Amino acid sequence: MVGVIGDGVVAGDADIAPVAALMGEPARAAVLMALLDGRALAASTLAAEAGVAASTLSAHLARLVDGGLVSVEASGRNRYFRITRPEVADTLEALARLAPCRPVRSLRQGTHAEAIRHARTCYDHLAGRLGVAVCDALVAAKVLGVEEDPGGRPDPVLGAGRSRRYVLTKSGRARLAELGVDVEATGRRPLTRYCLDWSEQRPHLAGALGASLLARFVELGWVTRGERRVVKVTDAGRKGLVAEMGVDPDAWA
Amino acid sequence: MVGVIGDGVVAGDADIAPVAALMGEPARAAVLMALLDGRALAASTLAAEAGVAASTLSAHLARLVDGGLVSVEASGRNRYFRITRPEVADTLEALARLAPCRPVRSLRQGTHAEAIRHARTCYDHLAGRLGVAVCDALVAAKVLGVEEDPGGRPDPVLGAGRSRRYVLTKSGRARLAELGVDVEATGRRPLTRYCLDWSEQRPHLAGALGASLLARFVELGWVTRGERRVVKVTDAGRKGLVAEMGVDPDAWA
DNA sequence: CTCACACTTCGGGGCTGAGCGAAGCGTCCC
DNA sequence: GGGACGCTTCGCTCAGCCCCGAAGTGTGAG
Structure with a gap:
């Protein structure tokens, strides 16, 4: 048959x-x-x-x-x-989480591996230890609230399947706007998205807000995008992230 | 080399x-x-x-x-x-969300694709629009409660996804037993499982209960299993699902 | 003990597709 | 316009691996 x-x-x-x-x-x-x-x-x-x-x-x-x-x-x-589309990046990150890290063959590669774990871009937002630290700081400052994703009803496409999600609080919106982050620049894209980091195995902030945040950091000269996804934090960035964002310097340095 | x-x-x-x-x-x-x-x-x-x-x-x-x-x-x-590990399932689902974007190559495949999106079995439970609608109805009727999954793995901070689950409420257990669903027939298998539907991008009910539910629907003559996982709803099924289960007829028809 | 069953290992056939260089087409620069 | 550059297409080779049937190993049933 x-x-x-x-x-x-x-x-x-x-x-x-x-x-x-x-x-x-x-x-x-x-x-x-x-x-x-x-x-x-x-x-x-x-x-x-x-x-x-x-x-x-x-x-x-x-x-x-x-x-x-x-x-x-x-x-x-x-x-x-x-x-x-962002979904493609999501899938790649999911695979990366599953994949063993390839062996380090040279010192140069080793230092780069360390650098990319330290701070990198993930599609269009921050990731690595810095990305996680920034996200933690946003939650600690109650700019973001973490809530359970009511994964049934409202979100037709994105956000489903994620067990938790970030929501931008009212005070958080004001605070980010004050910093010059473009909070409104979301197309059809969800504002926040809960994205698991492959090297840290902890969540960081993705979505439109994650992208706007990175864009603003670059604009402020806090971070610069280097070769191969590596992100470098400037001196001004170090100060700014600690003073303005409340990022724990020990968490990513 | x-x-x-x-x-x-x-x-x-x-x-x-x-x-x-x-x-x-x-x-x-x-x-x-x-x-x-x-x-x-x-x-x-x-x-x-x-x-x-x-x-x-x-x-x-x-x-x-x-x-x-x-x-x-x-x-x-x-x-x-x-x-x-759950991460493997997460990755498979991420791939499945990416997969439906393929173009349909023939009319016959198109009609089958439509049928399978309408109502299908996901190995032993209902999926597709019907599966989602039934699941929604169960949650709305408080037969199922949604709660955070404490479980499974010793994870540093957060479980890697899948940390939500359905629980069968006391009244729900009675209600299903009344309908003749074998609520007890669970081996080592989890009674309920939160399963994201690849075509609907929304969760439906899997696990032992999902299987029992489908079995009972077949037994009642509400649905029939066709070729290639396609499920057809009978006239009696249409009435039964709406009257007995409280399924929104517009949600899957 | 013997047969039946579930699964693995082995050997060989066949096809997909990853690889390269050379040539073709279009764009930019001097 | 001539030449350099970027990319694609074409023709070809070769390795990988997907597949099967047959034989081998181990377990359970009669």
């Missing part, structure tokens, strides 16, 4: 295999991880990142675009690729 | 490719989806589910175990496989 060989997964069922296979090839995985900070990178940059020939990478990128994980934007003779 | 390894991917960064590749093969993906509800299934069951020979599946299972996604428990001459 059924007996269809090679068609084990039923059409219409959630067919995770194709998507997972896209992420399961080393070169493509490297591309996706490189794009995880939300920036758009040129094909040549990504080829160097993945360590394969341009022609090889071109094929990979075509498949990623076809699979809806990555979108293209042509600009002159360059084509810039970026991750299409 | 040392030089072949691209230094593009940073040591210490998470290497998602091997894990994603494990999930990216159709037979293994089918296995993982079958185990998604937390049950432990025998190898032969999984072979039928994946539609491959026992020997083929054995190799797949060995790789899944080796990769830490699945654990084995030998019992007599059977070996039962289950998903090791």
Whole structure:
């Protein structure tokens, strides 16, 4: 009756295999991880990142675009690729949480590994120890409240499946506005999102607010975005984060 | 060969490719989806589910175990496989949320895709719009309460997702028994399980109770199981679900 | 003890797809 | 316009692994 060989997964069922296979090839995985900070990178940059020939990478990128994980934007003779949706980044982070860290092969790689655990960008918001510390500070200052996610009703798409969520308090909204954080800049995106950090195994703040927060930090010159998702905190940033944000300096330094 | 390894991917960064590749093969993906509800299934069951020979599946299972996604428990001459950690299920669900974005390739697939989104079985319980609607009705009628899950793993701060669960209330137990649902038929299986629906992006009821509920619906002739997990609601079922269960007819019709 | 069953291991066949270089097409710069 | 640059397409090779059936190991039932 059924007996269809090679068609084990039923059409219409959630067919995770194709998507997972896209992420399961080393070169493509490297591309996706490189794009995880939300920036758009040129094909040549990504080829160097993945360590394969341009022609090889071109094929990979075509498949990623076809699979809806990555979108293209042509600009002159360059084509810039970026991750299409936050859900893709979510999935990559979920996989990262599952994956063992690759062994460290050199001192340089070791220091970078340390740096990226210290402070990095995750798609478009802060992560690493700094991201967690900032998030903790926001909760401690009651800028954010943590509440249980009533995961049934209101949120049609995002937020479901997350057991807890952050809500921006009234006083928190005022406080962030005072700091110049664009609290209103949320499109269809949820303002806050509870995002588990793969290196710290603790939550940090994602969503539109997480993005606005990072943008403002950069604007203030508190942090600078370095190579490969690494984030550096400036002297002014160190002071500002402690004085204005109430971040515990020991928690991330 | 040392030089072949691209230094593009940073040591210490998470290497998602091997894990994603494990999930990216159709037979293994089918296995993982079958185990998604937390049950432990025998190898032969999984072979039928994946539609491959026992020997083929054995190799797949060995790789899944080796990769830490699945654990084995030998019992007599059977070996039962289950998903090791909630993080694995989280990742599978993240992938499933990404997967439905594929375009529908044929009309026939389209109608089947619609049917399966309407009402289907998720291995042994109801899912799709009907599954969500029934679950909503149970919560609204206070047959089920939603509470935070204290449980399971010794986690540093927060459990990695899945920390909410349904509990059967006292009155709910009586009400279901009245309907003829076998409330006691739970082996080692958790009575209820909070399961996010991939097509509806909202939770529905899994676990032993979800299974008993479906069994009773079938017994009552309210629903019939069709091909490929599609569930059809009979006329009697339509009436019964609305009258007895308090399901909102607009929510799933 | 013997058969039946569940699962694994082994050997071989077949196909997908990842890889590269060369060539083609379009864009930007001098 | 000519040339450099960025990217894609094409043709090809080769490795990996997915698959099966048959044989081997261990357990349970009669």
